[in-house]
Amino acid sequence: MAGGVPIKNPYRPGAANTPLFLAGRESQERILRAILRGAPEIPANYRITGVRGVGKTVLLKHFEEVTKRELNWAVGRLQLEPRHNREDAIVGVLHDLLLDVQAQVSRTESFRQKTEAVISGARSLATMAFEDVTVSLGGSANSKESNLAADLLETARIAVRSGRAGLVLMLDEAQVLVDDKDRDGQHPLSLLIAAVNTLQEQQVPVALVLCGLPTLIANLLKARTYSERMFREEEVGRLTRDQTREAFLRPLDGTGKEASEDLLSAVMDDVEGYPYFVQLWGAELWDDAVDTSLNVLTADLLKGLRESIFKRLDHDFYSPRLDSLTPAEQDLLLLTGDCDYPPLRTADIHNVTSRKQGNVNVLMGRLADQGVVYRLQKGLYEYTAPNFHEYLIRRKSRSMWT
Incomplete structure (x- = not known):
């Protein structure tokens, strides 16, 4: 106490x-700095993927701060939702986001109103100049793609003039954008990639950072084959033991506890x-140490807390993933706890359920769509949350206890 x-x-x-200390993500930050230094001559696009719990969103928030305060770029950051997986929805939500960015960099509400009018007028033009560069928005581009490109272009203009x-543009949970297989269907991801690429080909200083679950990789390739060459790719995984040690210890600095x-x-x-x-283990240990007036956190303290820590982990981190599912999806997901893992094989699931093969495949597809599992290849899946299989086993054990 002070x-x-x-x-x-x-x-x-x-x-x-955001933790008090962000451990083990220096290499990702170095990549961000490098690609923005090379822009716009070299298109700056960054794709970050990883499972739940590795700190992707925290990293993206850190990127935003570094990009704004140290690298002097204007930033629009947004967490996407399944409702944005339509062309009109993604264009609309990004339009609103970019207007907010314009207001931030211009610093006056009146200027925001003027730029909104400028964008509305600009959409009727076939081409628009960015300083000494003319960016064509005509040709085969559909109107929604042109609208998005116009919004991006005008925001870049205002940013540079400011x-x-x-x-x-930083988009989290980007795996929710999935193009329809049908050519006449919805293609929100293709639209986004094409609009950004159109501007970057003309060296307009627009950069794209996409962050999401591992399914984002396949989604991008299916949307635009050239996306593989368009993005600098990075998988965010677990911390090393040394990084984990630092992540746990650094928050204790200056607290009087060790x-x-x-x-x-x-x-x-x-x-x-x-x-x-x-963070969860540390928070629980800290609270108990404060309650018992301990200045040294010990293994004995953890031993007495471990059961309550796992209960909190299950309640806060794992259970919400089940609670949002339909009863049929929940039943199938719970049964996967009886299967060997990793990976999760549909052949093994068939052995523990009475459902027909077609029904199992449909349900697994729905679980993948909701980000609970992701498909490695045909018939093989992994959970998107780490140690989820162990959670299912614990849950079953508790339900059997009488």
Whole structure:
């Protein structure tokens, strides 16, 4: 305590909560800095993928701060939702986002109103000049693609005139954008990629950062074959043991509390390098240490807390993924806990359920659409949340207890 005021818990578990210390992501930041240094002569596009719990959203928020404050780019960051997986929806939500970016860089509400009028007028033009470059929005581009390109172009214009290097569009949960197989269907991801590519080919300073689950990789390739060459690719995974140690210890600096070596070893074994777990374990240990007036966090303290920690983990991190599903989807997902893993094989699922093969395939497809599992290849899946299989086993064990 300082001046009678208790020190707040230095750990921050929860969706997208930024930790006091971001460990083990220096290489990803270096890549971001490098690609933006090379823009617009070299198109700056960054694709980041990983499972749940590795800190993708936290990393994207960190990127936003670095890009704005240190690299002097205007930034529009948005977390996409399934409702955005339509052409008109993605164009509409990005239009609103870009108007907000324009207002931020122009710093006056009146200027925002003027630029909105400019964009409306610009959409009727076949071409628009960016300084000494003319960017064509005609040809085969559909009207929605042209509208999005116009919004991006005008925002980049305003950013540059306001002294920024350009515009960076950062989209989280980008795996929700999936093009229809039908040529006449919805193609929101293709539309986004094509609009950005149209501008980048003319060296307009527009950059795109997409962040999402591993399914984003296949979605991009199916949308536009050239996307493989368009993006710098990075998979965000678990922290190393040294990085995990630092992520756990650094928040304790200046608090008057410390961790014993036996506790550190036990925590690292439990959390397996997942940043979300580091924060959860730390938060629970801190609260108990405060309640018991302990200044040294020990393995004995963790031993007494481990059951309650896993209950909180299950309630906060895993259970919501089940609660949002239909009863049929829940039943099938729970049964996958009886299968060997990894990976999850549909052949094994058929052995533990009475459902017909076609029904199992449909349900697994729906689970993939909702981001609970992702498809490795035909008949093979993995969960999007780390250690989800162990959770299903714990859940079944608890339900059997009487």
